[in-house]
Amino acid sequence: MSNLSVRSKLAVGFAIPVIGIIFFAIVNVTTTTHTLSDFSEVADRNLPMVAALEELKFEASRTISSTNETMLDKTLGLEEQELEDVQESIEAYHSALNTYRTLVNEKSPEDRELLSGVETAGQELLDSSTVFLATLEDNASLEEVAERRAEFEEAEKRFIAAIDVAIEKEYEDLQKNKDNVQGHVNLTRFLAILKSLIVGSLALGAGYYLYHSVVDRLRKLQATANKLRSGELSARSEIKSTDELGQFAATFNAMAERLGQMIVSLENQVAETAKARDEAERSNQVKSAFLASMSHELRTPLNAVINFTKFVAKGDLGPINEQQEETLNEVIDSARHLLNLINDVLDMSKIESGSLRLFVDDNVDMNAILDSVVSTGKSLLGDKPVELQTELDPKLPRVRGDRQRILQILLNIMSNACKFTDEGFVKLQAYPLNGDVVVAIEDSGPGIAPEDQAAVFEPFKQTRSGLRKGGGTGLGMPISKSLTEAHGGRLWLSSEVGKGSTFFVAIPIKAEHLMPTLTTQGEKG
């Protein structure tokens, strides 16, 4: 049964009670029709018949009694002749007989025998009445009168008997029909109750069956769905039928399977991503550690070179002549340059591996930094016919950032400006603007063509003039840009060939992504 589709089951489930109702309706109509016809029989035949027969009897009785009256009057010597009454009643009798005859012929042909019996007896009665009455005219003897009278009485009895037989039969019929009607009514009532019981049971049965077949399985499917929802990914429906619910269950299972696969696959991906991320982090940490130690390993010997050489150059180990001093200073310059290169390369590595760490202070004094920048600029310009101009807001707000790095950025830009400007001016401006401190360094140098401007911030790219001037690592600008951006700021330039360049640095006063490492005190670069 579970291979029938749910639709069919529903159809059958509803059809059966409906058919039951229709069946019983037909039966009802049939029994009611019977009842109606029985009733019609009674109304159209039995009752008129009885009425006709009673009428007949009555008219016959009238005939008899008027005959008797006439005889009596005659006998008593009364003069009144009642023959008209007799005639009248005879006519009435005939009329009633007609009615009866018509009824029999039309409605009850099987009573023709009875009819002829009544007719015969009636005719005899009339005849004997006539004969009896005739004796009055004829002055017959008393004996004849008595004879005729006896005949008349006999005819009367016979007629009454015949009528009664007919009437009796009619009443029997009537009773029969009455019984039929009663029977049919009972049947109808019985069938109505039976119908209610049967159809009711069928409907209940259908409902129960449908419940079992449909609702029960739906509940099971719901339970499976709940299991899935609470994380039991292996939950599957056990419904295996081929009807709509079975198909749904199969689709449901397929969906659960797919979901399970997707989840497993996603979990794997997440695990792998986590692993990859951990590896990348480890690799980064290794790199950072390496860079940190390289940083120290490379700088220490160079510093030793620089420091020891300085000692000698300053005459701390004994007097030296000018030539010796100059030579040693060259050594120091080269060592310094090498140190700068190492620092820049290490900085660049840190930036590119994401391991650059800022040393954040909440109270970096921009004015102090700018003073250093200015003095460095002056010494870089030396004797060149370049004027160093300043327009510095004297009360610049303290910024949050890495003091040393901010100095590095500004020194880098300043040294470029001073390096590339042979005549004219270098102007240093600083002012607060929109939550930033902006430093602008303008020079009257050769300027940078638009197509070269992007390359300014790329590692190891120097313009031709830059290469000619020498002394740079090609890393200063990219490092400065990264350092600026690490502070949440911006570094950009504005330049035209032949019209000089202006570099802008904007450092946020209170960058929110920076966490102060500590508050430094008494720092001076």
Next chain:
Amino acid sequence: MLLKNRRIFLVEDDIANRAIIQMLLEKHGARTSIERWGTGTVARLRAFMPVDLILLDLMFPDGVSGFDVFDAIRQEPDLAHIPILAVSAMDPSIAIPRTQLKGFNGFIPKPVEYDLFVEQITRVLEGEPVWFAGLHG
């Protein structure tokens, strides 16, 4: 001669650094005693008294930590008053917070800056803490 007659005790293992620091300090008139770290170091420190300043590295061989040496010195009641300056190659962004928490009087990274070192020593001797992260971060 910024450090005339100052007595400075240095615990330092690296030869080059020892030489540089010694030369710088003595150029400015300081008296120095330089030791490697070992079991007799505290005794030799005591023997060098009065001491105006101790310069202490943070990383020693055999896993010895400058912080432990700091504790060892500060435990001695007669030595507890001497300012101790950390002079170390440890990453300043790690070392400075730690030395501040510990109670050092300052931190200077190695290798020291020739032009700044003496002035920094002077400030510490005058009671001003110096927390220097170096010219390159």
